[in-house]
Amino acid sequence: MTHLGRRYGQLVQVSYATRDMDAAVAHAGAELGITGLRRNESDIEVLSYGEHRRLGVKSAIANMGEPGAVRQFEIIEPVSGVTEIYSGAVDLSAHILAFHHVAIAVPGPYAAWETLLDEVHASGDAMALLFPAVPSPEAGLCFCYVDTRRRIGHFTEYLWADPSLAGIPVAPWL
Template identity: 35%
Template sequence: MLEGIHYQNAYICDNIEAGIDLLRGRGMTKEPVIIPVDQTVLTASGPKRQKGRICFIWIGELQYELIENEIDEVGIYANCLSNGGPLRFHHICFRVPDWEEFRSRVDAQDFPIAMERDVTREPEGGLKFLYLDARKVFGHYIEYTWMPEPMWQNIRAM
């Protein structure tokens, strides 16, 4: 399952500040904001907690997400093996225009859902995402997101 607009490559790093420093001078034009994340996601074995820090860096039309993991009850970030460098490639992300239409096709494809979250009913609102475990074919996860246009414009402006 590959659909939507590919806009992000994501990397796991042990030290997010060091990861940011590695992207300086490589097209980064704005100082990124580090965002603390402490969330509960849905998995096949029930709700799981994930805690860490993330930042988004735009270089041209591609967003680079850096993820510093603290608590990973899902195991989705901890299983990202070292590649010998400080940034370890983890997933790509696609934005889909219609979540319900997209979601209706997810169960018919062969990649299992690793985790999912619908934030539209929560105070911060607006975002839906899920990760498919596509490692058996692509060697990495695939994230899909949906968000309202104003939220997308805010993300683009980061």
């Protein structure tokens, strides 16, 4: 079995799911002091547990920390499509923020992303979500959610961004 935990040295993000983005952003500011969250809405095609499906989400991220040690705080509100990735994993009614996953950067060229995908397949954990649905270096940005709930109680996301994208907020490790 591949031990993907060795990649935790590249931990870059803690992510929460919510049922109400406005309330969650307000809560993050009032209770955690996390302000300046950048909001985004997306509707993308993903591969989820082997099926091509749509995923619509609202998201908000804040990058925090010193250069070289920047980490992200992310909030996701599932909107359409594969919403069960979020709503089936956590109780969205229990709190305005429900812990969902950690994200780990995959630095380097696209070959590093291909190596990660091979490791995920060898791990025995299910690929819950893959973007783009058909991996390609031309995408510039790739991510996947690995269903690690049976081993560690939550999803694990892996993120790869082409090094030419240095400076974009979603990839602070570049």
